[in-house]
Every structure is written in C-alpha cells, then in structure tokens.
Amino acid sequence: MRWQGNRESDNVEDRREDGGMGGGSGGGMLPIGGRGLSLGGIVLALVVSWIFGINPLTVLGLLNGGGLPQSAPVATPPAGQRGAPQDEEARFVTTVLASTEDVWTEQFAQAGKTYEKPTLVLFRGATRTACGAGEAAMGPFYCPGDRKVYIDLSFYDTLRQQLGAPGDFAQAYVIAHEVGHHVQNLLGITGKVDALRARQSEAQANATSVRVELQADCLAGVWAQHAEAQRHWLDQGDVEEALNAASRIGDDALQRAAQGRVVPESFTHGSSQQRVAWFQRGLAQGRIGDCDTFSARHL
16 A cells, blocks of 8 residues: 555544543543444453353444443643644554545545544543543544544554454555444434443343444445545555455454354454455445445345
8 A cells, every 4th residue: 555645634533642641540441432332442341251161242232332331521631732743653553544535535525515533532541531431442433422433553463463453554444444434424324223222121222233334334435445546556466455454353253263153243344255345346436325333234
C-alpha cells in the first residue's frame, strides 16, 4: 500500500503521553460501536478467555451489554496534542483517516448532506471517552457519544501476531470499519438500532448487532473502492489482506479457535464468510445503497 506522500488528517488527538486515563482510573461502561462490540472487542474476549479460562461466549455476552448496567457518560479528559503526529505508525493511520474524510465528504455531498468528520484519538493503555472508560485490550472502537474513533496502535501487533492478519491494508480496514460506525451514526442508524435492541431478546439483539457490524464492513468496502479510485495506492495483494482480516475476526473463526465449537446464536459480528462477503459487496460498486444489511433476507 503506497500511502506515503498522501494527505494526513489533522483531526487527530494524541493522548499517548497523557498518562492513560487523563487523571483517575475511572470505571464506566465499555465503549462500543452503537451498542454492539467494536472490531477489537472480540480480541478482548479471547484474551480474557485465554488468561482466566472463561468461556469466551460469556465474555462476549458481557462485552455486548448482557448483564452489565449502563453507566452515565463520563467527562472527556482535556484534549491531547492536536494535529498529525510524526511517528510512522501514527502517520499511517492519520493518512487513512484523511482518505476516509475525502471519500465520505464526497459521498455525503452527492446525497445533499454534509459529512461531519470524526476525530481519531491515539491513546496508550487506557483513556476516557464520552461512552465511559476505554482500554487498549478492547482494540479500536468508535464512541457515538463524542463521535471519536479510538485506537491504541499496539492493537496492530495483536492483529498481526495473534490473529494472523498482517499487512498495512488490513490495518487500514480496521480504521475504515470504525469510521463506518461513524457514518451509521451520522445517518441516524445507530440511534434506531439502540432503540430496537432495547426491546429485543438477547438472541434478537445479537442478530441485530450482526447486521450493524456487517454494514460497517460493507461501508469499509465502499471506502476502499473510492479511496483506490482517488489515490491509486493499492499494491497487488492489498485487498486480500483486508479480506483475510475480515475472515480472521469472523465470530465462527474466533469461537472455533477459542473453544473448538461454534454457537451461531451468540454471534455479534457475523461469520467469516459474511464479513468477507459484505466487505466485497461494498468494494464491488462503492455504493452506500448496497450496504442495507437490515433489509437483506439473507446475510
């Protein structure tokens, strides 16, 4: 992926030197995309399961809100350093963020809407958000309360070493997926889904979460199609890197690796096949209208 030399976003807040929680350890609910898990939430489930010998499905249920009370939003800490950081890993994600800004600004304008750019927060260890306390072990996540994408860049080590998904375009897919949750929020989808899930059983709410996450995968594909058209920055094998990442974090793949069996009714993100298929669907034509997972009879 030939990302060097492209525009870098200045909608970045670098908290990596702020001492984690910005003063105080703070509790609060786990920050998640809408009320579904973030892309990296599955990683936390696996880590906790491996360390403590807990069934990962139990952990997944807790991360998805089962049995955990909602807490009031906490105040966001003082802003960290603003603007594009200079280390290479951070410059990469800010370049990807800039590309999402360019693509979604154009797509929203074509629909007669204004795209409100999210802020990317770089942190180390732990931080506070408008959704509550966030930790590095969660992986990247989007908080609709403050419209910010959060990432501890050490997640990419986990993606590469533990999940077997190396490559810079796999890393770009991670950012694009979380920005996809931001697009859902701007389009009013997040609020509607929250209201729907509040009335549903656990199994129904899980099924709704799958549609939310698959739509974010599809929107990541839409971004990828238009980003390549704008920048011509993909090398041979880059798309395969993203598809591999989508496959590696499918619920069935993670459950099979963690416990040797698959429990479809507990899925919150979708199977490997579904995640790959919906990313490819967005990638194929680059149309938001192709990402209506909520009307799809078959995922």
